[in-house]
Amino acid sequence: MxxxxxxxxxxxxxxxxxxxxxxxxxxxxxxxxxxxxxxxxxxxxxxxxxxxxxxxxxxxxxxxxxxxxxxxxxxxxxxxxxxxxxxxxxxxxxxxxxxxxxxxxxxxxxxxxxxxxxxxxxxxxxxVLGTTGITAYYGLIELGKPKKGETVLISGAAGATGSVAAQIAKIHGCKVIGIAGGEKKCGWLKEECGIDHVIDYKNSDVKVELPKIATEGIDIYFDNVGGPLLEDVIWYININARILLCGAISSYTSNDVSPGPMNLFNLIIKRATMQGFLVLDYLPKAENAINDISAWLMEGKLKHxxxxxxxxxxxxxxxxxxxxxxxxxxxxxxx
Structure with a gap:
């Protein structure tokens, strides 16, 4: 042949x-x-x-x-x-x-x-049944350890991984704030995915809107964007907050190394953790994630x-x- x-x-x-x-x-x-x-x-x-x-x-x-x-x-x-x-x-x-x-x-x-x-x-x-879903599942559940009533912030929330992470947070009873770009994407997150609040970074200033919405602070930040946004978020984290570094799409097309956050000292004050992770580390137990995600899909709890x-x-x-x-x-x- x-x-x-x-x-x-x-x-x-x-x-x-x-x-x-x-x-x-x-x-x-x-x-x-x-x-x-x-x-x-x-x-x-x-x-x-x-x-x-x-x-x-x-x-x-x-x-x-x-x-x-x-x-x-x-x-x-x-x-x-x-x-x-x-x-x-x-x-x-x-x-x-x-x-x-x-x-x-x-x-x-x-x-x-x-x-x-x-x-x-x-x-x-x-x-959702591939590495996208597995990344969101283990990043949020195993590392983020969401608790009912906590506030979860997702950047890149309309993206493949971000949207799954946001919906898993909702399934766990969290208040979810998503950051996305454009009315169409923000509308889908609110109307179809049931996200509590969505900030349209293309038509508003995230730095201004975030403290208005996250009035009780941020317990989990699932970061797909990196860049200056990470520094903005660190100001509003709660005690024992978990910052999960999944991606940094804001810098992938640049040949320059992006400067890091200038306020990392706030991690000390808030006794917070910031951790990067890769889906490759979780592929050996991917079946657990796929089983749960499949169930949520059949129950209509997860949109994609x-x-x-x-x-x-x-x-x-x-x-x-x-x-x-x-x-x-x-x-x-x-x-």
């Missing part, structure tokens, strides 16, 4: 938003696979802010994408050829597949793709939306949607 594979490879390090000229869309022939390998035909690709960081030549939790390498990205697809006893043709798998039509996986631990049941739509698998672009040729533009505010829900691309 021979297939022609189209794939995007990195040609030069981006500066700011990515450009198509930062990449090459090339074709290659995949004539066969080796013993132990599988060939996957990708159906959907996931787009996440961290992908922009992988394109920079800076150390991170995964190595940077190298020049002439396929651009790293998660996705879901179908096994079309297998020389591995753990996989059979027709299996639906998800994992890091890259910006390409087909993916050859060695099935070694660092490349292993997870077999997933073909019982829910693929976009849902890449959203996907923004689906189409066509492999649109990968660079689709990634940029995350940083221009154009995306509405979990950003995906259908190949």
């Amino acid at each position: 021979s297939v022609t594979n189209q794939k995007w490879i990195l040609k030069e390090r981006p500066n700011g938003l990515v450009k198509k000229s930062d990449f090459d869309l090339i074709e290659e022939e995949i004539t066969d696979i080796k013993s132990g390998e599988i060939l996957v035909k990708n159906s959907y690709l996931s787009f996440d802010p961290t992908q922009r960081m992988w394109l920079t030549d800076l150390p991170g939790y995964l190595p940077p994408v190298q020049i002439d390498e396929v651009v790293r990205a998660g996705g879901v697809g179908e096994v079309v050829k297998s020389k591995n006893d753990d996989y059979k043709v027709g299996d639906l798998v998800m994992g890091l597949v890259g910006w390409q039509q087909y993916c050859v996986s060695s099935c070694k631990p660092e490349e292993r793709l997870r077999i997933v049941p073909n019982i829910v739509p693929m976009p849902t698998l890449l959203n 939306i996907e923004d689906i672009q189409e066509g492999l040729e649109n990968c660079p533009d689709t990634l940029n949607r995350l940083f221009t505010g154009k995306n509405y829900g979990k950003q995906l691309l259908k190949i």
